[in-house]
Amino acid sequence: GDSVTQMEGPVTLSEEAFLTINCTYTATGYPSLFWYVQYPGEGLQLLLKATKADDKGSNKGFEATYRKETTSFHLEKGSVQVSDSAVYFCALNTDFNKFYFGSGTKLNVKP
Amino acid sequence: EAQVTQNPRYLITVTGKKLTVTCSQNMNHEYMSWYRQDPGLGLRQIYYSMNVEVTDKGDVPEGYKVSRKEKRNFPLILESPSPNQTSLYFCASSPELAYQETQYFGPGTRLLVL
Numbered sequence A: 001g002d003s004v005t006q007m008e009g010p011v012t013l014s015e016e017a018f019l020t021i022n023c024t025y026t027a028t029g030y031p032s033l034f035w036y037v038q039y040p041g042e043g044l045q046l047l048l049k050a051t052k053a054d055d056k057g058s059n060k061g062f063e064a065t066y067r068k069e070t071t072s073f074h075l076e077k078g079s080v081q082v083s084d085s086a087v088y089f090c091a092l093n094t095d096f097n098k099f100y101f102g103s104g105t106k107l108n109v110k111p
Numbered sequence B: 001e002a003q004v005t006q007n008p009r010y011l012i013t014v015t016g017k018k019l020t021v022t023c024s025q026n027m028n029h030e031y032m033s034w035y036r037q038d039p040g041l042g043l044r045q046i047y048y049s050m051n052v053e054v055t056d057k058g059d060v061p062e063g064y065k066v067s068r069k070e071k072r073n074f075p076l077i078l079e080s081p082s083p084n085q086t087s088l089y090f091c092a093s094s095p096e097l098a099y100q101e102t103q104y105f106g107p108g109t110r111l112l113v114l
Helices: none
Strands: A003-006 A011-014 A019-021 A023-026 A032-038 A044-050 A056-059 A062-065 A075-077 A086-093 A099-101 A105-110 B004-007 B010-013 B019-025 B031-038 B042-051 B054-057 B076-078 B087-094 B109-113
Touching (some): A011 A019, A023 A032, B019 B087
Parallel strands (some): A011 A105, B010 B109
Antiparallel strands (some): A003 A023, A032 A086, A044 A056, A086 A099
């Protein structure tokens, strides 16, 4: 069945470090891929998305490229800030309107 | 303000006592969905609805019921709650069909079943 696998956390980085959070997926058909972010005590917010192969989603300095050949959608940011500390979820949506989320990766950024 | 609201935000109950968690959105969205969030498991979809009177099962529907009588509301019903339903629940909505669309999440309902 469809599924999403993302790297386990927590990930701890110093401010201005480079961030990569790995995400791979298994899906039938042609899914859309998403990264959501959850700040403490809040619901999830969309960070970025890509709807077809080779698309790059970007927002607030974060980027992810939809790689069909490696079934991956890794999240990257060149220089993280303390305010980026949160839990990040990779997700996919199939053309049957079901959503699948990864287990989440907690990011801690230290000053 | 465009938003998804859930009530209650926190709930402690006992095994077998029926409860309902309400969800409402003011964005005229057609698609609505319920998830539960558990440590190490991420979010798992319980039920979703593509329009009024149209609902379908997600990955973990056992022990839950939903109804969609109005476009804006999508309540989650636990007829006989059990301790394994202790979790953090999120409602979400999306314009039109959800494929390729952003979901907007509510603030969450934390449920403890004793």
